[in-house]
Amino acid sequence: MKKYYTFNDVFLIPQFSDCESRSLLDTSSKIGSISLDVPIISANMDTITGPKMAVSMSASGACGALHRFNTVSQAVREYVTVRESGADCFVSVGVNDGDLQRARALYSAGARNFIVDIAHGHSTMMRHTLSTLRNTFGHDDFYIVAGNVATPEAVRDLATWGADCIKVGIGGGSCCSTRVITGHGVPMFSCLLECAEEADKAGVKIIADGGIRSSGDIVKSLAAGADYVMVGSLLAGTLETPGEVIETTSGKVKVFRGMASTSAMIDRNNRNKTDMPVGEGVKTVVPARGSSVVIVNDLQSGLRSGMSYMNAHNISEIPLVARWGVQTSSGAFEGTPHILQGDS
Numbered sequence: 001m002k003k004y005y006t007f008n009d010v011f012l013i014p015q016f017s018d019c020e021s022r023s024l025l026d027t028s029s030k031i032g033s034i035s036l037d038v039p040i041i042s043a044n045m046d047t048i049t050g051p052k053m054a055v056s057m058s059a060s061g062a063c064g065a066l067h068r069f070n071t072v073s074q075a076v077r078e079y080v081t082v083r084e085s086g087a088d089c090f091v092s093v094g095v096n097d098g099d100l101q102r103a104r105a106l107y108s109a110g111a112r113n114f115i116v117d118i119a120h121g122h123s124t125m126m127r128h129t130l131s132t133l134r135n136t137f138g139h140d141d142f143y144i145v146a147g148n149v150a151t152p153e154a155v156r157d158l159a160t161w162g163a164d165c166i167k168v169g170i171g172g173g174s175c176c177s178t179r180v181i182t183g184h185g186v187p188m189f190s191c192l193l194e195c196a197e198e199a200d201k202a203g204v205k206i207i208a209d210g211g212i213r214s215s216g217d218i219v220k221s222l223a224a225g226a227d228y229v230m231v232g233s234l235l236a237g238t239l240e241t242p243g244e245v246i247e248t249t250s251g252k253v254k255v256f257r258g259m260a261s262t263s264a265m266i267d268r269n270n271r272n273k274t275d276m277p278v279g280e281g282v283k284t285v286v287p288a289r290g291s292s293v294v295i296v297n298d299l300q301s302g303l304r305s306g307m308s309y310m311n312a313h314n315i316s317e318i319p320l321v322a323r324w325g326v327q328t329s330s331g332a333f334e335g336t337p338h339i340l341q342g343d344s
């Protein structure tokens with residue numbers, strides 16, 4: 001039986017650095033037709049990315065992924081709003097029959113960067129959807145991210161079926177209960193390492209999705225071979241997330257929920273709790289806070305600092321120069337703030 005590690009189980013080893021100024025380190029890249037100043041994508045969740053977040057992410061040099069939990073006409077309106085502001089973003093579709101109509105409508109509105117989004121992406125439905133999208137829209141200016149998956153076999157299959165980029169991560173997200181409910185999922189660091197190796201062979205990119213709590217986790221994701229990261233909870237509660245600010249006795253909050261939570265399923269299917277499958281996500285509220293622009297800036301700054309410790313001058317050098325080790329739980333504890341309280 002193999003042992004699989006997640007972000008907290010590993011550490012990156014500092015190396016001789018010739019970096020004289022962190023601001024010179026290049027965090028730019030490209031995904032589909034979208035140029036990025038920092039390889040961060042906001043999660044396609046209905047409490048994270050609507051048009052406001054997509055515009056704000058673009059202004060910060062990152063990118064938004066509009067969620068798909070609305071009607072086709074709402075999805076088109078939201079995409080057009082983003083484009084009218086001068087930004088571009090990803091749009092999401094599912095794997096059901098109606099999703100070809102959604103894709104056609106978004107394509108007609110100008111969208112060329114798509115995410116095919118399903119909880120278990122290594123499946124017949126994904127194969128069918130990827131082949132339908134490729135047959136309908138071709139390859140030339142139609143970019144497809146597909147996911148989520150958590151194995152190298154899945155990466156190879158989705159690449160063969162037509163994906164340009166694969167979203168990797170099952171059950172590691174902050175609001176996920178997939179591992180609790182189903183027992184399935186793979187700890188992120190090892191998962192990314194294995195999937196990135198297969199992605200390189202297949203000539204596709206990967207997005208690390210789920211469980212990223214800090215810029216350090218972003219550096220570790222890229223060190224393991226991810227090309228981009230997708231973040232949800234890091235942006236939850238910010239000004240630009242969809243949803244109202246709720247006044248409570250303990251302050252202002254906003255809702256954050258898993259897209260497979262019972263709450264999200266009830267809303268999108270208009271059904272009762274009694275005839276629903278069990279939820280694989282949770283719903284919570286988080287403190288309302290300031291702009292996502294500040295958060296993305298801090299994440300980019302932390303990423304640059306991480307690059308200086310490993311002597312990577314640009315994003316593609318990160319996995320080539322990274323060296324890591326596996327740590328004990330005492331090492332993980334030592335690596336977080338742990339101020340001693342005492343008399344003297």
Ligand code: XMP
Binds near residue numbers: 171172173232258281
């Ligand atoms: P973070 O940790 O950044 O993770 O908040 C965001 C990612 O979590 C995934 N997601 C879910 N996974 N049940 C799951 O098992 C859910 O209800 C759910 N909702 C979102 C998704 O990949 C997202 O980008």
